[in-house]
Amino acid sequence: LKLLDEGGAVGTTPVWLNSQGGLHTVLQRIADAVNRYRNANPLTFFWTASLVGNRLTLTTSRGTANTIATIFASTPQDIKTSFGINTRYYSVGEGALVQTFQKPTPAVDASGAVAASVTDGTAPTLANYTNAFTQADKQVDLFNLLVLPEDNEPGAVALNLVYGPASVFCQQRRAFLIMDAPTTWKTAQDASTKVADVRVGLVKDHSAIYFPRVLISDGKKTKAIGAAGAVAGVYARIDSTRGVWKAPAGVEADIRGIVGLEQRFTDGEHGAMNPQGVNVLRAFPNGLVIYGARTNDGDDDFASEYKYVPIRRLALYIEESLYRGLKWVVFEPNDDPLYGQIRLNVGVFMHDLFRRGAFQGPKPSDAFFVKCDRETTTQSDRNLGIVNIVVGFAPLRPAEFVILSLQQMAGQLQV
Structure with a gap:
């Protein structure tokens, strides 16, 4: 698109305000000319011109979601040379310079494996x-x-x-x-x-x-x-x-x-x-x-x-909680006082779950047990620095089937 002054030669400075009607009228003429050209060349020209105040805007009517128009503050008189054709968003990566864009190359860790946090635009394998x-x-x-x-x-x-x-x-x-x-x-x-x-x-x-x-x-x-x-x-x-x-x-x-x-x-x-x-x-x-x-x-x-999701997840919850909650045991003297303290700590944790309704049974002794002593941890285990803790619980099983016994009696239905 070349902007001309009133009757002047191509390439000279436009005389905007000398035009009848002022700047707005001139810009409107340009917009109308652009749109007429678009209507006459719908297969090759995809730009639409419009006015926003005293600014001429050009928007593309075609392109993928990754295609963006180039935005600039000032241009030469031959405005088409300032447009970027198929300017696209590219994935950020490391690699050699390809023209004006960085070629996306996935980063690798010390082992040579592709870093999981890098996306290179390809389908996951x-x-x-x-x-x-x-x-x-x-x-x-x-x-x-x-x-x-x-x-x-x-x-x-x-x-x-x-x-x-x-x-x-x-x-x-x-x-x-x-x-x-x-x-x-x-x-x-x-x-x-x-x-x-x-x-x-x-x-x-x-x-x-x-x-x-x-x-x-x-x-x-x-x-x-x-x-x-x-x-x-x-x-x-x-x-x-x-x-x-x-x-x-x-x-x-x-x-x-x-x-x-x-x-x-x-x-x-x-x-x-x-x-x-x-x-x-x-x-x-x-x-x-x-x-x-x-x-x-x-x-x-x-x-x-x-068999059931809640039983498996409850067991995993107990395992993870005890794993994290018993780290204080590491490097403690591996003997009876330690075993007693472990039984106390784990017992408090399990009793809290019982109180909240996690287990079946009318009393704690029916619902869970904690065993940590010289039977679970042998002398051989102690020599290796190992403490063995055995925890058992009676889980609640989901009621998948509710069975009703119906008996028809004279004049009433008894359940």
């Missing part, structure tokens, strides 16, 4: 995930829930390949993995017949799977996404209001912020999936709720002691 777990192990002091959102980038590694290493990482850190059901699951039969394939390579008692996907509002449309993030929010809410020993399921475990479920199931379909450890989300009159609380080790055929 399994190696990226496993390295991220390594970095998190070094940098994250404490976490107890892990959610892996689905990545829809072309070429991204399938989540079923990531869940195995993720569950191992959770086992190492006494955490719990919340999994999304595969997007290929559409029916109750899919879940019942294919859940065993999903569990290959998993640490089953440190993970749980939820089905179906949830619907969220996306502008004027709805979009289906994995339920794991919403489920994690329910876990956190139940933990804070009822305790980690309460199953994150039931009418109290309503999922907020979603608009629906991708599929809905009958009681019969739910009854087929639940015994196989598939936690189903249901639509009830009081809302959309989580209606299952089994780990991936919760198939009835497995007969696992960690």
